[in-house]
Amino acid sequence: MRTLSCKQLRKCFGGIRAVADIELEFPEPGITAIIGPNGAGKTTLVNILTGFVRADAGHCYLGKRETTQLAPHRIAQLGVTRSFQELRLVQQASVIDNVMLARPRQLGERLWRALFRVGVAVEETSSRREAIGILHALDLDDKTHALASELSYGQQKLLSLALCLATEARIIFLDEPVSGVHPELTARILSLLRGLAENGKLIIFVEHDLAAVREIADRVIVMDEGQVIADGAPADVLHRPEILEAYVG
Amino acid sequence: MWQVLFNGVSAGCSYSLVAAGFGLIYTVGRTFHVANGGVYVVAAYVAYFLSARLGLPAGVSAAVAVAAGAALGALIDVFVCRPLRLRDASTSVQLIASLGVLIVIQNLVAMVFGDTAYSYSAGTDVRVWSFGELRATPVQIAVIATSVLVSVITGCILSYTRWGSLIRAVANDKELALILGVRSEHVILGAMILGSVLTATAAVLLAYDTVLTPLMGFDAVFIGVVAFLIGGPGSFSGAWAGGLLIGIARHLATWWFSGAWQDVIVFGVLIVFLLIRPKGIVSAR
Structure with missing residues (x-):
């Protein structure tokens, strides 16, 4: 600790x-x-x-x-992560894409892997599974493919929390x-x-x-x-x- | 009439690339990056030098020129734009610095190559293909095909890769990206390189169809900016729509009136859009 x-x-x-x-x-x-x-x-x-x-x-x-x-x-x-007083989300991305964005250490961030997709697909599948798990825990699983901007204020607060959790x-x-x-x-x-x-x-x-x-x-x-x-x-x-x-x- | 429209679409494709490159850099880095005109000039001259002077194949010359443009874009970001961003320089300071970079590059090119206008096709017969009443040069076909291909690849990168997600995240909210552990400056550098690739591609394509002068970057970037504004800031498809509209409008202006009316029409369209539809043809949602 x-x-x-x-x-x-x-x-x-x-x-x-x-x-x-x-x-x-x-x-x-x-x-x-x-x-x-x-x-x-x-x-x-x-x-x-x-x-x-x-x-x-x-x-x-x-x-x-x-x-x-x-x-x-x-x-x-x-x-160490944080949320802000005002909601900070990628408003025009889907709920799942917001959470995926927050997942740490993804192979696709490395240029040559992004270009040639070496191991990226497998990792993305696993990462997506974990992101769905987080959304399920926050009761947002029925909003997975909705845009962040389409969520209610309270749901956006939950999504903001989901991003914090996704960072591990x-x-x-x-x-x-x-x-x-x-x-x-x-x-x-x-x-x-x-x-x-x-x-x-x-x-x-x-x-x-x-x-x-x-x-x-x-x-x-x-x-x-x-x-x-x-x-x-x-x-x-x-x-x-x-x-x-x-x-x- | 159809011929005019076709010529407009061909030119519009290359304007779209410049608009998309400028738009990508603007939406991610929040910089009104007119120095992209410098990338345009250098790419066009490198392609000309390798192809016309050294006799390298056109494909090799084009690839090296685009790579040179990308490298120049990266250097401008690392040595000029990033230090200003880290000092929280105002947008006007960044614009003036960017304009300064453009002027420096244009003058360096003028010192190396002189003020003479160069042309790839000078002294050679230009082949023309006929499709019914429509006549097209191989360069026009190449411009359209390459622009579409490069745009599709860029669109796929932005929509379906982790890098694309990061670029969209930083464009949306740099601070949000930071708390997620994203190295925003690296992402902005990536966007700067990608934007420079688009601009350099347009420069190489247009260079085969027009004359080269050291000041060509200034005109190109301003047409790109107008297309970006008309299409809808922040939208990749908007940049395409804006570029095509400008290309067609310029050629229609020449057809109906004269070449002198081209810029009048371009900026007239811009003013109309700013007044009536300020968010552009395809407003970013």
Whole structure:
């Protein structure tokens, strides 16, 4: 099991401290929720840990390997993936093609194999089988050949999660995975996340829905003005009146 | 009339290739890559040099010229476009840099070959095949056949291979591709090479049917851009539709009015499309 960690992480945008000297450790597996008011620095922290934003100072590690300066695709190749607050899908590709796209280490990515198809067909068949398995687990198997753009918002959220699963990443960052989703689908997504953590994955999610956080998080990190102001089990953190009043409404 | 349409289709096929090459690079790299005109010039001159000066077979000359165009496209991406992308340069900065590359290449070609116009067919009899009332040169047939073949191969690559999926993914959302572990810069380089192959193929085909000048790339890329915009940005089939429409419109303009009206008609059609159907003939879904 590896630990994702950061030390003295700092990021400013035009004089505003988005992340201020944060030190955190995220051991695998488990479910950690990051909460806080808008502008607290939650998404900036996720962006730094996944390589989309460079920190002004500090270090990030995956196990013993420093990832501070790595490009997003390199961090993804180390087994860290994420979803975004706004849905990011290949809208004009089919559901199955979206999932296939996320499958890692495919032979067809190598130019000479792409040209001459050596071993590519066999691997694609196996990869497609696994992609169908993921869609089945997410109840999207009847939408396999639909375009991503034809799915409902909730189904697109599920597809976004399917892409994360297809990467085989062990660490998954999710930005508001249940926002805007109806209660029935929310329950299904939360159940899926719990299942993933039980299978050894580390889920770190940014969320405003406190009920969802209470239901599945093992740990809650509360941020405000770029700093961690509380960190602990939901039962210890979420009942604090000052947290509820000042930071999550 | 049918002869004019046939000539228009023949020319339109090569415009379609330029439009498709430009469109591929634009949709994946988000660069208004007018430097592709430089690839066009170099490919045409390499084919001419190998074929007319060194006497190599036309097929060999064409293959080497397309490879040279692809290599030049890759070099432009690695040494100019990629550094600008990594610095988050604005689209206008990238356009100016690309225009600079085009001017540099055109001037280098002019320094090496001079400003004289060259022609493959100068001093030779041009064979003509008759199909009823329709008359076609072997070059016209080759242009149509090669354009269709190259486009079908490219379409298959984009639709049915892993590389095609990656190109479409990066074109759709570069950040999504990154979180899936895709090396976006490699994919953009691949698109740049493929786009250059299409452009160089068009250059070699047209070079057999027209005169070569160092400034020919500028005209070619702008016709390609117009075809790309009229056809529908982001659509491979749209580039084809736009190219054919422009080819036919240019020849009809010459037939009805005079050669001087060609560009008036081309840009007139563009303006009409921008006003009435800004998404083009085949809007990308």
